[in-house]
Amino acid sequence: MARHPEYQYLDLLEHLLEKGDRRIDRTGVGTLSMFGTMMRFDLSDGTFPVYTTKRVYWKTAVKEMLWFLTGQTNIQSLLRENVRIWTDWPLDKYRKATDEAISQDEFESRILSDDEFALKWGDLGPVYGKQWRHWLDANGNEHDQIADVIQTLKTNPASRRMLFHAWNVGELDRMALHPCHMTYQFYASEMASGEGSGSRGKLSLLVGQRSCDLGLGNAFNICQQAALLYMVAQQVDMTPGELIWVGGDVHLYLNHIEMAKTLLSREPRPFPKLRLARRPDSIDGYRIEDFQVTGYNPHPPLEAPVAV
Template sequence: MARHPEYQYLDLMEHLLEHGDRRIDRTGVGTLSGLGAMMRFDLSKGQIPIFTTKRVYWKLAVKEMLWFLTGDTNIRNLLQENVRIWTDWPLAKYRKATGEDIDQVAFEKRILEDEAFALQWGDLGPVYGKQWRQWRDAEGRVHDQLASVIKDLKTNPSSRRMIFHAWNVGELADMALHPCHMVYQFHVSNISAEGGKRPRLSLMVFQRSCDLFLGNPFNVCQQAALLAMVAQQVDMDVGELVWSGGDVHLYLNHLDAIREQLSREPKPFPTLRLLRRPASIDDYRIEDFEVTGYEPHAAIAAEVAV
């Protein structure tokens, strides 16, 4: 019997617990860090890699991906969807700039109720969505990288240039957080369609920095959702999600929680079905995603390092 694919994730965390380089990081919390990792997930039978050894709130992860696809960079629309994973950065900036010791709940309430306040304090700078959908070049031309990839998938599926990325050197300083999942590259197999096979779309993601315990389960889930959406838009079957990491790390304040997770056995991955085919990649909603058979172990709480 094949080993459960989630063990790729668990083995990587266990390796870092034993061999990770102990270091002080940007946040001051400290990490166990290593360079270079890869995981592969076969999505061809409808499974989606939502990890099971702790509950992953997959709807939040997919909502974040849908937010990226809009090109938006303000947390207000995220908060309207009850997604709070980006609040820490603008909140820290507001506290530093004003000296006001406002708590997160009050800050989010002001963002939601006061549009002018949200415009001033809720924007994250030119982060993922801006770069994916509205990359501005030196001549002022705007490039929709994702739309270009979808066009190439339809017209030139053997291309080795079906890439979008967010590492815009000239705008890094203006971003609340430098892009972590940086490069997305698509690959089509069965292009000749011999034997009546449909083309199969796979996706490889390079992530330069990854909080394995908190961030990676979200990242893998939402990247699988993106692959499903793009495959549907270009009339291809879903193939493989390949995740690759640069600096992969565990935060020192998460180690007990990680050991708890490592003591658990993975359960079967759930299945994903898209309930409708929207007119374009811009038109998906969270209600379009049906996940069945997700029966994970209990959630494990941990603080994000800012």
Template sequence: MRHPEYQYLDLLAQVLESGDERVDRTGVGTRSIFGAMVRFDLSNDTVPILTTKRVYWKTAVKEMLWFLTGGTNIQPLLRENVRIWTDWPLAAYRRETGENITQEAFEQRIVDDDAFATRWGELGPVYGKQWRRWLGSDGEEYDQIADLIRTLRENPASRRMLFHGWNVAELGAMALPPCHMVYQYHVTSDGRLNCLLFQRSVDLLLGAAFNYVGATALQLMLAQQAGLRPGELVWVGGDVHLYLNHLDQAREQISRKPRPFPRMKLLRHAKSIDDYRIEDFEVEGYTPHAAIRAEVAV
């Protein structure tokens, strides 16, 4: 059987070989295709943590746990040594103050100074806000995750088990509109929880690997909370692109041979979706190739 990671490597090759090249929002430029799908079977604890480069899976899981808090400030992330959201508030700070502060100094001020973090660490109403505190036209806040878990438990045959982050009224206030924007769930007759994630835009070299891990971690948590078993993760991409300064790195990754996927387990049964911690996740058998460095386009 062909290693499932080749689905991702084939996508890299397709974008390299036939992607449409154009200038993008960041000014870096991309090569992209429109419309792609990959599928991963999670039923035997195997998880799609890519092996053709090292993926810092704990960072992806910590980010997902932060989303679930409903938070929108980077201070809790930085206190967990997660720096993947710093670029946007740092760019805003430099632009508005004219101070050419280093990223390290900016992050340290966010960690140490609550008032500074409140002013400069906010990302606007991004993922967690929409997932846990969607503001309706009636002025009420809606917890999409709580509603999803309730439906998984009480009406698992429903075709309305989903949540999303594309709140049109609040897009302009977000540091970055949601890329992984719709998560839909499906329960089989024998109790397996499947997920389909639609991602409107994906940085294929840097972002996809984190999105696979984050979605997997969430699927494991939801399955546990609903008394189900993990099934299949189906990932669908809209604008699937490589930045033009990532092409050599993509070629390097394609040249590597995948190794066996690791296994991920939850070490305890959390009381609720809000009770999980990074220490609850264990990954076994992860022996990847070396990391591949690349710059994030902001």
């Protein structure tokens, strides 16, 4: 019997606990760190790689991916979808700038109710969505990297240039957080065998991530990147192949160690399946209701703090 693919994740946690390089990081929390690793997930049978050793709120992760695809950079639209995972950074900035001891709930309420306040304090700078959909070159021309990739997949699927990335050196200093998952590269295979089957072949995605919070962030990253692969494959009449994830500095925060030990004590359960309920006219048309996930039966959730 094949080994459950979630063990790739658990093996990384175990390696960090046993052999991780202990270091003080940007946040001051401290980490156990390693450099350079890979995980592979086969999606060709409808598998949706949502980890099962703790409950992953996959809808929140997919909503974040849909937000990236809009090209927006303000947390107001995220909060309207009840997604709070980006609030920590602008909240921290606001508290330091004003010395106001405002709670997260109060801050989010003001962002939602006051457009002027949201414009000033809710923007994250030119983060992922801006770079993916509205990259500005030196001549002031705007580039929609996502649209370019989809067009190339439709017209020249054997290209080795089907990628987009977010590491815009000239704009890093204006971002609330430097891009962690930086490079997304697509690869089409079995194109000839797809003839007559309604599919133009299999589509795989390799994601390069310079920095990975293994305890909290990785579970979100994997399932939202799988969701992106499903969407793009549908838009170009291909079937999903492999999601391949490559991590650079992969780390476990010191205040996540007990959570990691609990995860390692649990047995993975079968991954759920994903079906897209409809096919929108473009990559811009997907909604969270389109993601029909079945068979997700995880272990109970585990809470852990975010390092800002």
